[in-house]
Amino acid sequence: MTNTTADPPAGLEDRPARVDLEFQPSGTRVRVPPGVTIFDAASWNGIAIDSTCGGHGTCKKCKIRIDGGSVPPSPLDARAFSPDELRAGWRLACRAQADGDLRIEVPPLVTRPKAATVGVGRQVILRPAAQKRYLELAEPSLSDQRTDLERVLDALDDLELSVDLAALRSIGSVLRAADYRVTAVIVDDLLIDVQPGDTTARLYGIAFDLGTTTVVATLLDLTTGTPLAVASMLNKQQPVGADVITRISSIMMESFTLSSVADLAHQTLSELAAEVCADAGIDPADVCEVALAGNATMIHIALGIDPEPLGVAPFIMAARQLPEVRASADLGLPVHPGARAFIFPAFGAYVGGDITAGLLASGMDRDSRTRLFIDIGTNCEIVLGNRDWLLATAAPAGPAFEGAAIRCGMRAADGAIEVVSLSPAGVELRVIGDAEPAGLCGSGLVDAVASLVAVGLLDRSGRFVPEAEAAIRAPGLAGRLTMLGQERVFVLHWLAEPGDVARSVYLTQRDVRELQFAKAAIATGWNILLQEAGLSPGDVQQVLLAGSFGSYLSPANAIRLGLVPRLPVLRVVSAGNVAGEGAKMALLSVRERAGALALQEEVRYVELSDRADFNDAFVDQLQFPE
Numbered sequence: 371m372t373n374t375t376a377d378p379p380a381g382l383e384d385r386p387a388r389v390d391l392e393f394q395p396s397g398t399r400v401r402v403p404p405g406v407t408i409f410d411a412a413s414w415n416g417i418a419i420d421s422t423c424g425g426h427g428t429c430k431k432c433k434i435r436i437d438g439g440s441v442p443p444s445p446l447d448a449r450a451f452s453p454d455e456l457r458a459g460w461r462l463a464c465r466a467q468a469d470g471d472l473r474i475e476v477p478p479l480v481t482r483p484k485a486a487t488v489g490v491g492r493q494v495i496l497r498p499a500a501q502k503r504y505l506e507l508a509e510p511s512l513s514d515q516r517t518d519l520e521r522v523l524d525a526l527d528d529l530e531l532s533v534d535l536a537a538l539r540s541i542g543s544v545l546r547a548a549d550y551r552v553t554a555v556i557v558d559d560l561l562i563d564v565q566p567g568d569t570t571a572r573l574y575g576i577a578f579d580l581g582t583t584t585v586v587a588t589l590l591d592l593t594t595g596t597p598l599a600v601a602s603m604l605n606k607q608q609p610v611g612a613d614v615i616t617r618i619s620s621i622m623m624e625s626f627t628l629s630s631v632a633d634l635a636h637q638t639l640s641e642l643a644a645e646v647c648a649d650a651g652i653d654p655a656d657v658c659e660v661a662l663a664g665n666a667t668m669i670h671i672a673l674g675i676d677p678e679p680l681g682v683a684p685f686i687m688a689a690r691q692l693p694e695v696r697a698s699a700d701l702g703l704p705v706h707p708g709a710r711a712f713i714f715p716a717f718g719a720y721v722g723g724d725i726t727a728g729l730l731a732s733g734m735d736r737d738s739r740t741r742l743f744i745d746i747g748t749n750c751e752i753v754l755g756n757r758d759w760l761l762a763t764a765a766p767a768g769p770a771f772e773g774a775a776i777r778c779g780m781r782a783a784d785g786a787i788e789v790v791s792l793s794p795a796g797v798e799l800r801v802i803g804d805a806e807p808a809g810l811c812g813s814g815l816v817d818a819v820a821s822l823v824a825v826g827l828l829d830r831s832g833r834f835v836p837e838a839e840a841a842i843r844a845p846g847l848a849g850r851l852t853m854l855g856q857e858r859v860f861v862l863h864w865l866a867e868p869g870d871v872a873r874s875v876y877l878t879q880r881d882v883r884e885l886q887f888a889k890a891a892i893a894t895g896w897n898i899l900l901q902e903a904g905l906s907p908g909d910v911q912q913v914l915l916a917g918s919f920g921s922y923l924s925p926a927n928a929i930r931l932g933l934v935p936r937l938p939v940l941r942v943v944s945a946g947n948v949a950g951e952g953a954k955m956a957l958l959s960v961r962e963r964a965g966a967l968a969l970q971e972e973v974r975y976v977e978l979s980d981r982a983d984f985n986d987a988f989v990d991q992l993q994f995p996e
């Protein structure tokens with residue numbers, strides 16, 4: 371069965387319906403969930419509509435005309451248009467909900483919106499939640515006794531703002547010292563600061579990808595969308611445990627307190643924030659917005675929320691969407707005290723906000739192709755679908771891909787074998803840092819096992835073949851298939867003398883089993899999602915391998931092992947660091963942020979652990995494909 375059209379497959383009864391929108395004069399057609407505003411639908415699909423308020427209903431610039439279908443006028447439309455214009459179909463796009471199919475005429479832009487292209491090649495129309503406005507205000511007099519705040523807010527009458535107490539504390543002295551020439555700093559609907567003079571050119575944000583292992587920060591100029599500096603470091607929580615379960619256990623067993631582990635996250639984020647600001651030569655106080663993508667455990671801990679319920683069945687999160695978070699007070703970041711942090715919502719305890727960010731960046735919800743998104747790690751997140759339906763699950767792959775539980779395994783650092791290629795004549799290795807091989811990282815492990823299967827030294831069940839058979843199948847390699855104690859191993863690199871197996875980099879029979887378990891968990895995950903959708907592996911039009919491991923994995927070997935469906939190799943692509951890119955998009959545009967929140971309604975989470983068919987499916991997947 372091939373499902374390449376917009377028609378959702380059978381078996382997804384609770385999938386959200388979609389409505390068709392056609393934008394004129396471009397002729398662009400998009401499908402969106404009903405109830406989405408025309409402004410959002412246009413913005414998500416890169417169609418620019420005039421606005422200075424970002425869709426808050428205050429600027430009245432987002433005028434469009436409904437040319438086919440109908441949208442009832444909103445109360446605001448009555449103030450923005452004459453009765454004749456209303457009858458002709460004029461509406462404010464940010465107030466107009468698309469509840470049915472529509473044809474929409476978009477007038478030419480009065481002001482050209484700025485756009486930025488993010489790493490995944492997506493164009494994002496710049497509309498950050500943070501903005502600065504330079505104001506030249508009249509001085510007070512006996513005939514003009516407006517308060518300081520009224521004076522500022524009157525000059526910002528296209529916005530409906532409330533005020534931060536901190537801004538109020540300094541407003542009087544700033545206005546007077548600056549001769550009433552000031553810059554208002556606004557985040558969403560909140561006035562967070564009034565600064566002397568014109569500081570509008572200095573507006574920055576930091577996008578964080580808060581990984582369990584590595585944390586990446588990107589500093590963006592919010593006036594242009596340009597990345598100014600990037601820095602990464604290991605998460606300082608490493609000593610608490612290598613993976614999320616160990617970190618949760620350390621907190622449950624009271625080896626570490628929640629607040630001390632949260633502090634480690636804050637220290638990591640703060641050091642990175644300071645580093646990117648120093649690199650770009652900017653004052654951290656000019657960072658007015660932060661976006662944070664991370665898995666549910668990392669986010670719970672960073673916010674000081676007890677992660678224990680995430681670690682035990684039935685795996686419950688404290689909340690899917692989080693309240694407003696202050697970057698400085700709640701995360702300890704050395705940024706503007708009024709800066710807010712946008713935290714990506716999670717779909718489930720094991721499909722977190724990093725995946726929401728990844729889906730946003732990869733545009734899974736806007737693409738007509740049926741795609742499979744796989745983020746491989748200790749916990750593997752899998753999403754299947756297209757713009758009409760999306761299914762997500764998490765598969766417990768275990769630590770094999772991180773190099774843990776593998777005898778000569780190591781992280782992808784200097785000395786790690788990352789590429790292995792075997793031919794009947796010999797072994798070729800590529801080592802990170804061009805160093806003497808010291809161990810095998812995840813991509814090297816996948817390569818090694820796939821190559822051993824290809825040359826016939828491992829059979830489909832994952833067992834090393836007998837010596838005599840090995841000598842026939844791969845004479846140049848057979849000498850490397852040997853014994854270490856009671857266990858059969860394959861030597862990838864002799865560190866000392868050939869024959870000194872104990873001091874070599876080798877792969878054991880048990881290592882192969884570990885990889886088979888990890889691969890089977892992942893393949894079971896996507897197979898169950900395909901079943902739920904009523905599709906077969908051949909219906910997948912593209913596989914996106916996300917996350918840092920996905921970037922290094924050989925698509926051909928991933929197919930050979932059955933880690934991904936058997937497809938033409940060009941259909942399996944590395945998606946890059948999509949979580950980080952999604953975080954940048956959310957920082958640059960409140961509309962993209964709204965898109966990330968809307969994904970919550972569009973993705974159906976499928977829990978694997980309570981499925982009666984999981985074990986049988988898992989056992990079926992242990993074998994390597996023919």
Ligand code: FES
Binds near residue numbers: 422423428429432
């Ligand atoms: S976008 Fe400003 S009123 Fe609609």
